[in-house]
Amino acid sequence: xxxxxxxxxxGLAAMLDLxxxxxxxxxxxxxxxxxxxxxxxxxxxxxxxxxxxALVKSVRGNKGGYELARSPSSLTVFSILEALEGKLEIVxxxxxxxxxxxxGNLEDLVMEYFSxxxxxxxxxxxxxxxxxxxYI
Numbered sequence: 749x750x751x752x753x754x755x756x757x758x759g760l761a762a763m764l765d766l767x768x769x770x771x772x773x774x775x776x777x778x779x780x781x782x783x784x785x786x787x788x789x790x791x792x793x794x795x796x797x798x799x800x801x802a803l804v805k806s807v808r809g810n811k812g813g814y815e816l817a818r819s820p821s822s823l824t825v826f827s828i829l830e831a832l833e834g835k836l837e838i839v840x841x842x843x844x845x846x847x848x849x850x851x852g853n854l855e856d857l858v859m860e861y862f863s864x865x866x867x868x869x870x871x872x873x874x875x876x877x878x879x880x881x882x883y884i
Contacts, residue, residue, distance in 0.1 A: 767820035774813030801831035820866035
């Protein structure tokens with residue numbers, strides 16, 4: 749079964765927090781750790797990769813913290829996963845022609861789904877959280 753790593757899940761969750769605060773305030777690691785329950789050292793490693801890949805900016809000082817390097821509408825799930833996991837491939841050079849055809853179709857579907865932006869994910873997350881409020 750295909751599954752994303754903990755690094756991918758944690759990284760996407762942290763990026764959603766940054767996207768939700770885009771243009772408002774920088775977030776400190778402590779805030780994300782408290783909200784998401786992500787181990788602090790692990791989140792620091794994740795942010796190091798995201799900074800290295802120019803998806804996140806780190807600002808030191810009194811009003812320091814982390815913020816998105818670009819708008820949430822220009823950052824895709826794919827770009828985040830690729831920064832965290834490296835090149836994402838389903839098709840291999842070792843696959844047979846039939847396997848390449850099958851896996852190629854799957855790869856196209858996955859890439860289409862992962863082209864969703866952080867902005868679109870935030871809209872979805874808010875929609876789901878609003879629905880939960882009504883189920884008391």
